[in-house]
Amino acid sequence: MRIAVDGMGGDYAPIEIVKGCVDAISFIQGDIDIIGNESLIQAELEKYKYDKNRIQVIHASEVITNEDKPVRAVRSKKDSSIVIGMERVREKKNDVFISAGNTGAIMTAALLILGRIQEIDRPVIASPFLGKEGPTLLVDAGANAECKPRNLVEFGMMGNIYMEKVLCFDNPKVALVNIGEEEGKGTKTIQAAHKIMKQTQRNFVGNIEARDLLQGKADILVCDGFIGNIILKYSEGIVDFAIHLIKEKLKESILAKIGIVFLMGKMKEIIKEVDYSEYGGAPILGVKGAVVKMHGSSKAKAVKNAIIRAIPYVENNVVEIIHDEVNELQKIAEGIIEKDSFLQEMNEEGKKIQ
């Protein structure tokens, strides 16, 4: 097993990325290739003691920044760490590519260089975050703002496989994010996806309302990338706001003041846990290779966890299983649509269920 890590992506690259790689190496059996500016990365590596046979540096002369336009950057910066990393996965020189860089560029490179798994209409970013009962997987976390029913159906199937094989959940529950629990709620797209998932999705628990997303009622939350983006970004915003409110409202009370100094520290610790640093980043599912997107503000701990989680992602053949299951899924879905006038009508309206 050879894991490729983008040494140049993220707010704390290369310092924290390199530290995360060194920290991870004793937890895994495979080797690590760090891709990026060789002298910068070597300088970081020299700070640590580690088995030099197990971490290699692959030089990349270019860097794709967060300000770069994804498609243009991937096409023009051929010697960037993201492009090289993705090429190495395609050429099977590496088994997985992990990056905290420009999300759009990673997604674009995965699509252009690795390509979609045949029959998967839209690859997706699946983002694990903390809920009451442990990790919850949000699919789509922001890749596809507008979705067809078939996209949502495929997101559920892929999320389910990742949750079982990588996050080691037995029979994870899959739900559709919706504005009501009853069948028939929501947009036509969601209604159509619901009809198909009810008959195709393992452990489908139906619709879930936004107030229940963090309550552990479902382990995989399926929605379009617009809703996924709103949920993830609003989470950040509301935490900021809560801290602001607590500070504002409690500052008059002496008893509270004592607690506040302490609590604020603890709060920040808790909030950090709510992001996906524990769960090893967000996989890009539906492409012909294993790719993990880490949060841009990932530090060594998140990098280490992403590397450790990448092992079951590769060893348990997530990409191959998705490939096999989507073919199966398409056949069953065709049969369902044939027998359902609402689904046929949507197909004809150009909503392209299939």
Add this chain to the structure above:
Amino acid sequence: MRIAVDGMGGDYAPIEIVKGCVDAISFIQGDIDIIGNESLIQAELEKYKYDKNRIQVIHASEVITNEDKPVRAVRSKKDSSIVIGMERVREKKNDVFISAGNTGAIMTAALLILGRIQEIDRPVIASPFLGKEGPTLLVDAGANAECKPRNLVEFGMMGNIYMEKVLCFDNPKVALVNIGEEEGKGTKTIQAAHKIMKQTQRNFVGNIEARDLLQGKADILVCDGFIGNIILKYSEGIVDFAIHLIKEKLKESILAKIGIVFLMGKMKEIIKEVDYSEYGGAPILGVKGAVVKMHGSSKAKAVKNAIIRAIPYVENNVVEIIHDEVNELQKIAEGIIEKDSFLQEMNEEGKKIQ
């Protein structure tokens, strides 16, 4: 001025509703009609001292519950407080109707009994909530799961008028909830709405990302009812989750324990403020009459505030101003669409911008 209040709607009806009416009467100049079961409401009224000439009870023999299907309930329960209240506004016996009852039934009754303002395509629920800089108005808070561009444009216009005339904001800023700040982000529907609002909306500040919704960057947040529902319900869920996390994570620390008992009480107080009880409920905008939906769990304070806020809603002619402005808006929008190929294309695709 005669204000109609639904005596039977909400979790604490009629007790808290009646108390709220009695509390409000000394703050306003108009009179109040409480609609509902006469003997129940009279029994509550007898608990208080108040000017009996200023609060009347209008008997209603039926009640629409939260379990009732909206359309069926409005059609069959003709003697319910919601139907009677709406009829009284239509007949100008009352100037405004306020209810904490079944949201769908209130919306349906407003549509069927009062009717849409001519040229308004879809009436909307506008929900005020607390942000860093004071109240923020979310339009649509859940009435229309699927929206056309013109609906979003109208939501912005109506929300702006309400915010100015009722919540007394000078020049409130209007933003479109989106997945990025740059123009051209988001779904085609949002892109089209953006193009029109840029040229028609007073004080339009462009797109706003979900992480900024509570930061006071905009005063009116325009989105479809699906997104609005997700935002409002997720807010409830995340507060529950935060309390759970704090309790779980801090229970080992003695210093924190001292603070927690105190903080939990304060936290609940703060959280209550984050709902719209301060801002007098959520108006239904775009119908031919003034209607306010209160939260189902409204207590006397929220009822009192809703009644007080109803005064400027009526006195400042919000309904009439919306009527006048939408005609103006439609004319300008037609001119914009004529000159824009993207907007024309969407019109032809059946997305019905107009």
